[in-house]
Amino acid sequence: MHPYRSHHCGALRASDVGSEVRLAGWVHRKRDHGGILFIDLRDHYGLTQILCEPEFGQFAEVDAVRAESCIQIDGVVVARAEDQVNNDLATGEIEVRITDFKVLSAAGDLPLPVFQEPDYPEDIRMKHRYLDLRRETMHKNIVLRSDVVKALRRGMEDAGFTEYQTPILTASSPEGARDFLVPSRLHPGKFFALPQAPQIFKQLIMVSGFDRYFQIAPCFRDEDARADRSAGEFYQLDIEMSFVEQHEVWDTTGPVVENAFNLFAGDRKVDAYADWPKIPYADSMLKYGSDKPDLRIPLEMQVVTEHFVDSGFKIFAQIAADPEKQIRAIPAPQGGSRAFCDRMNSWAQKAGLPGMGYIMFDDGDGKGPLAKNIGPERTHAIRDQLGLQAGDAAFFLAGKVEEFEKIAGAARVEVAKQLHEQGKTMHDGSPLFEEDRFAFCWIVDFPMYEWDEERKKVDFGHNPFSMPQGELAALEKAETAEQILALKANQYDLVCNGYEFASGAIRNHKPEIMYKAFEKAGYGADVVEKEFGGMLNAFKFGAPPHGGIAYGVDRIVMLLADQENIREVTMFPLTQNAEDLLLGAPSEPSDEQLKDVHIRVVKPIVEAKGE
Structure with missing residues (x-):
């Protein structure tokens, strides 16, 4: 027999009953059932239950062994009683009655438990x-x-x-x-970089x-x-x-x-x-408030600025009159309750906003302070644009897009998840969140470029090695900052x-496109040649x-x-x-x-x- 094991701890089945085996692994769990000891022996491959009866000559040693000690046992495979079969365990039909026992390496007091995997501090x-x-979960994750x-x-x-x-x-x-x-x-004085x-x-x-x-x-x-x-x-x-x-x-x-x-x-x-x-990208930011949208959530934001122009809601009317600002709405199917709207308003305040406007819709006019201020005609127009019905709600965020867009995206997710937890669905019965x-x-x-507010200049937005759409011709046509920022x-x-x-x-x-692309971001040919000379030279020989x-x-x-x-x-x-x-x-x-x-x-x- 092999000096350490004849089988691993996930190998034995009912067909092995009667076989003499040798196993090695860690003491995962030890239990005393009326004087009979049971050890769950664990290795990389699984668990096997070990049975140790009081008549066994090394019973005291087995009883004293600590969890996570590394041990070796010899034994005979026996079938479990029918009412003791563990169908959740690959080896659940058998156990091994111990005939020999050896501690390969004893474990001391554990700084964290392995069995049952309770939460523990990261440090x-x-x-x-x-x-x-x-731990079982960590082991499975790494495998x-x-x-x-x-x-x-x-x-x-x-x-x-x-x-x-x-x-x-x-x-x-x-x-x-x-x-x-x-x-x-x-x-x-010189350095490599990883x-x-x-x-x-x-x-x-x-x-x-x-x-x-x-x-x-x-x-x-x-x-x-x-x-x-x-x-x-x-x-x-x-x-x-x-x-x-x-x-x-x-x-x-x-x-x-x-x-x-x-x-x-x-x-x-x-x-x-x-x-x-x-x-x-532009559509993703508008509809989802993110360039990493979670499409398990079907909700899409829409721009509703036009409905607040010259409206009775003074704050939004002022925003609607500013071409650099915008108002967006997040639909909330079956979210038209005061409790839910108040909860989302509190969420927005915790996220750093003064609050989040909302309208609750019923069979008649909309409800809430915002609906009261803009009147039924505008309220109905918003409801129709968003495709909402009685019992639904809409939440509103407004201002400079770059200042509220990220929170709007998070709010879209929060609305859907909270309503999903309450058992709410879309109008057609489909889930608001497909877990x-x-x-x-x-x-x-x-965008090929973005505006660097700190340095007040155009710079690359994603990757300077990317090919601009339209290639050289597009770069040459873009002269103003606005035109450059419009390049994709x-x-x-x-x-x-x-x-x-x-x-x-x-x-x-193409070297000529590379020079021009960097030029639009304010980098001269000397910078390109110094920073990327190796790749630039390679491109001159048939890339x-x-x-x-x-x-x-x-x-x-x-x-x-x-x-x-x-x-x-x-x-x-x-x-x-x-x-x-x-x-x-x-x-x-x-x-x-x-x-x-x-x-x-x-x-x-x-x-x-x-x-």
Whole structure:
């Protein structure tokens, strides 16, 4: 017999009854039933129940063993009594009567429990991540992550892509976040950067003639953590293709992702790739208040400014008269109760707004202060525009769009979820919030440029390497700031359930367009040549038209695992404060290490607090 085990803890079945076996694993749970001990023995593969009777010679040792100790047992497989079969457990028809026992490694007092998985503070979980990862949910999440990566890799290979590895030590590149810098020992005063993404390299791979590239790529960005974003590093399915337009990038890679979701979605509905809508950025912001719309919610905002022009509601009338401002309405089917409207008004105040206007509709005139001030004719016009009925409501947000749009988007989601919890539906009986669905959409036609209010100038809005729609001719025609800001890029995001988890573009592969695109953002040819000389020079020697996309592996797994925090699907993540509490990183280097890389640390001056 093998020195440690003949079977793993998820292998034994009723057909093994009578077999002599050896198992090894961790003590998941121990129970005393009238002097008979039961141990749930756990390993990577599952659980097996171990039966230890008082007659067993090592009974006292088994009784003394602590939870999470690593043990080995020999025993005989026996069938459970019919009323004791556990149908929720793969090995639930049998148990193993112990004949020999050995502690391979004893566990001390646990800093956090593994059994039953109660909530525990992040600092304890991260400091003892090896215990945290023993929990059933965490273990399943990490295995799911591996399976998803395997499915994505297989899908890309089946689609004719080849995996290539790009450098980790590279040059600093403006990708929208801070770089992690690595000092060079051989070149005093100079630094490598860890790649924020393999962007430039994958484009150079296309210039080099490799046609279809992919990589499960590590990316490094010195940015703050969020629930859906790791601090420091993450992985993406990085893709680039030659001689393609954007629909070919979608049609080639989208089904790979759809298949991965179908493999691991369980009973949840996955929207078919053919049904993924393509929503222009401007429409998404208007209807959903976000470029990451959650399409599980069918509610759409509408502009209702015209109904308040010269109305009796003075505040909104003033806003309606200002061409730089707007009034939008959020429909609320079956939300026409004072209690619900007051609750949403309180929600808006907590979100930072003075409040949120509302109208409740019934068979006659609208109800509420706003309806009373604008009169029945305008109230009916709003109801008809929004397609509302008796018993419904509408909520209103107004002002400069950039100041209220984000909160309006959040309010749309809050309205739908609260009404859904109350059992309310759309008029046709369809749900206001489809919890068990993965709803995808492409966001397209992103602005090429945006206005930088702080620096009072035009700058790139998304990715400086994207091809502008209309190419060189469009750039040359755009002269004023307004015309430049109206330019669209061949850029696209893929969104699922309110999360953006893929972003891509058709690339700018022509030097003359690259110079002109940067010129419109106020960057001279000297800047382009200094910052992007390697790629620019490559484009002068026959670059193919190319485009690509990158899918966030962490977010895909987070969605499939039904988690709200990306750290729940990452094996060894940094904390919210970007620290590794397990190994103590970041740490202070020794003087010798600093000397090797020609660096002197100057710590920030802490100003003394006034008395």
